[in-house]
Amino acid sequence: MKEKANDKKRPVSRRKFLGGFAVGATLPIAMQQAANAAVGVSGWDAITDVVVVGSGAGALSAAVTSSQLGEKVVVLEKSTVAGGTTAKSTGGIWAPNSHLLRAQGIVDKREDAIRYMVRLSFPDHYDPEHPQFGATPSGYALIATFYDEVASTVESLVNLGALNVTNVIAPRNVLMPDYFAHLPECRVTKGRIMFPMNEDGSFGGGAAMIRGLARVANMRGVSIELGQRVGSAIKDSSGRVVGVIVHGEDGRTRRIGARKGVVFATGGFTHNIEMCQQFLKGPIYGGCAAPSAEGDFVGIGAATGARLGNMQNAWWVQIPLEESIAVRSVATGIWCLPGDSMIQVNRYGRRFVDEKFVYNERTQAHFVWDAMSGTYPNLISILIYDERTSREYAGFPPVPPENLAPSYAMRADTLEGLAQAIDERFSALRKHIGSLTLDKQFVPNLHESITRFNGFARNGKDEEFGRGSVPIDRYFHQYGPRAVSNPMPDLTMHPISDRGPYYAILMAPGTLDTKGGPQTDPQARVLDNKGLAIPGLYGAGNCVASPTGPGYWGGGSTLGPALTFGRIAARTIHTANAAEFSG
Ligand SMILES: Cc1cc2nc3c(=O)[nH]c(=O)nc-3n(C[C@H](O)[C@H](O)[C@H](O)COP(=O)(O)OP(=O)(O)OC[C@H]3O[C@@H](n4cnc5c(N)ncnc54)[C@H](O)[C@@H]3O)c2cc1C
Structure with a gap:
């Protein structure tokens, strides 16, 4: 292998590459293991100019740009398929x-x-x-x-x-x-x-984004290696990151050196339950990120001395509770709650948010804290709809397709019957949601909520939450699921029938993915605890502290920065001096 040959020409002193790890005494065990992993491994299995970790938007943007600038690039991807969450996404x-x-x-x-x-x-x-x-x-x-x-x-x-x-x-x-x-x-x-x-x-x-980026990367000689989990970064005695330790699916562990730099673009930590519990500002039940979004760079970055940021925030999205209990990495989030004769209520039977507003914002309404009761009253919400929405929006998640009612959709002829079914479901899910029950006033409150909503629908004005009053509500309602004829003055609202059957689906907070991790500067350099760039280490996408903070500017706010800072990382690396690999 050519890189092996390179390796032989450039003998590396083990001593030189083991210095520089500063592991804080308070780091969680997983993070300490990431740092310690460098100890006891010697010799380079390959040396390249740029190592890119991950193969989503941030990673492939960096890889393509680096190769365009003449660098020799190796992409290391943990999963056996390329693309990460990006490949699952709408690509906006x-x-x-x-x-x-x-x-x-x-x-x-x-x-x-x-x-x-x-x-x-x-x-x-x-x-x-x-x-x-x-x-x-x-x-x-x-x-x-x-x-x-x-x-x-x-x-x-x-x-x-x-x-x-x-x-x-x-x-x-x-x-x-x-x-x-x-x-x-x-x-x-x-x-x-x-x-x-x-x-x-x-x-x-x-998927098209990943196909296009991977095709160009391949054409430019970038080697994309699948089934390769990077476990730690290697620093030299000067504190510069000069390579990674990678664990292959075949059981091989290799040390891969990077003369110019290492870019991490490894996604967020949605599927690391412990990190979600420790860091996120509210409880979540899963998300639609690829299963490999396990927060690896939080530990790896912290072990290099990186300063973490934006750990409390995520790209939030609602998910059907029971779907996420079955599989934490759900197929998709609920971008738009489908239906017009539909409302969403909490355990008190009260609406609590504009059901048609942006998923990221709607989801955060689940985290509202009720001081007196010491509870999250909206944590598990209930989507309530009638036969019209069930029929007209069949197949637009989470409304089940016709003739295929998944077990998570409850049905009853009356609202009283529906409430009983919901309480029974809460009991059955106790292991996952604790001793949650509907409030005693749920049924009368629900009747009242529906009566009020029906009045808003007839008048075309939601006086409580402004449903349908902003451009994105109308866009999501019409283009999210589909445009259904509705004689009411506001397309997003139709009175809920006074006759059953009625339907209920339990909704929970989740994420597209998280967006916290090591902090970076405008050159995509990872920063240490003093705010200084860690030489040789770069980051982009959901694995680093997002420049968006808590915000979601518009559709595509995750991929825009991932592509951009991936490219910036490559450009910054191109201007860096090559690390010394001899002696
Ligand atoms: C259904 C859906 C629709 C979406 N639609 C949009 C949209 O339209 N617009 C938008 O902006 N966002 C959208 N998103 C969110 C968006 O997909 C992600 O925020 C974005 O893809 C993240 O890109 P990334 O490069 O940071 O990471 P990812 O695409 O998640 O890639 C990270 C990669 O790193 C790999 N990896 C992790 N750890 C390691 C390791 N230790 N070693 C090696 N490899 C590792 C992972 O396996 C993964 O392949 C959507 C998400 C979903 C699920």
Whole structure:
């Protein structure tokens, strides 16, 4: 193997590569193991210029860019298939000032776009009069860099033949609104999200993105190795990260050296239950990230001395509780709650959020804390709908397809019967949700909630939660599931029938994936506890502290930064000095 030959030409002193690990005394055991893994392994099995860990959007963007810049790149992917959560995704990319917007004559000014992003990412400090709109200097720098780089990132991937994108959404050729298009800070209200297309122009999603990136990577000689779990980073005595230890599915453990740098883009920690419990700001029951989203870089990064950030936040999405109990990595999240003759209530039988609003925001309403009772009253919510929604929205998750009622959908002829079924279901799920019961007032409250909602539906105005009043509600309602004829003044609301049958589905908070991890700077360099860059170590995507903080600017806000900072990592690495591998 050529790299073996290289290896022989460049003998490596074991001593030189074991220094530099600073493992905090308080690190959890898993993190300490990640650091200790470097001890006792000697000799390089391969040496390359750039090691990229993961094969999702962030990773392949870095790999393609590095190869474009002439670096020799090895991609190491833990799973036996490439693409991670990206390959499962819809593939939307949020890109202000994109080439598509410019071609459409839409001006997306830097200051306006940054103001909007800061408004959502620093909601507690936002100040339109402040020079950085109230953001911290480092947070502002990341957001500004994202604005400055995302459009050229997409354009460069398009020019390379790795991406084919459109922001015009079929079948009605509309531009998708931003998630907070209703806020005055959102000056370009639609069209910032674009989607990957297949070669034939049909919708391609995240799978097309991965196919395109992987194809270009392969053409450029990038080696994508599957079934290779990176367990730790190796530092030299100067503190520079110079390689990784990787465990293959075949049982082999190898040390792979990186002359220029190591990029981690290993996804979040949705499927690491302990990390979710320790770090996230509210309890979750699963998520739609790929099963390999286990937070490996939290431990690996911490073991190199990285400073963690944004650990409490995630890309939130509702999931059907019982589906997630069966399989934690659910097929998809519930982007839009389907139906018009439908409401969502808590254990008191009360609505608690605009059912049609953005998944990320709806889901956080599950975490509301009731001080007096010391409980999360909305933690497990109940979707309630009638025969109209069951029929018209059949097959739009979580409403089951016709003739195929999954066990998680309960049905009863009366609301009283439905309440009894829900309580029985709570008992059956006690192992997972504790001793949760419906409140004694659930049935009368539910009757009242439905009566009120039906009045709102007839008048076309939801006086409680503003359902249907903002652009994204109407977009999700029509294009999420489908447009169903509704004679009421607001398409998103139709009175719930006064006759059964009625249906109920238990909904729980979950994630697309988390978005906390080692902090990075605008050059995608991983930072240590003093805020200094750890030489040789870079990160992008969900495995690092997201520049979005708690915010979700619009569809594609996860993939936009992942692609952008993956590319930035590659560019920064290109300017770095090569590590010394001899003596
Ligand atoms: C159904 C669905 C739809 C979505 N739609 C959108 C959308 O339209 N727009 C949007 O912006 N976001 C969307 N998302 C979210 C988006 O897919 C993710 O946020 C994004 O793909 C994360 O990219 P990434 O590069 O950070 O990580 P990933 O794509 O998750 O890739 C990480 C990779 O690293 C690998 N890995 C992990 N640990 C190791 C290790 N130790 N060694 C080697 N490899 C490792 C994993 O196996 C994985 O392949 C969606 C998600 C889902 C599930």
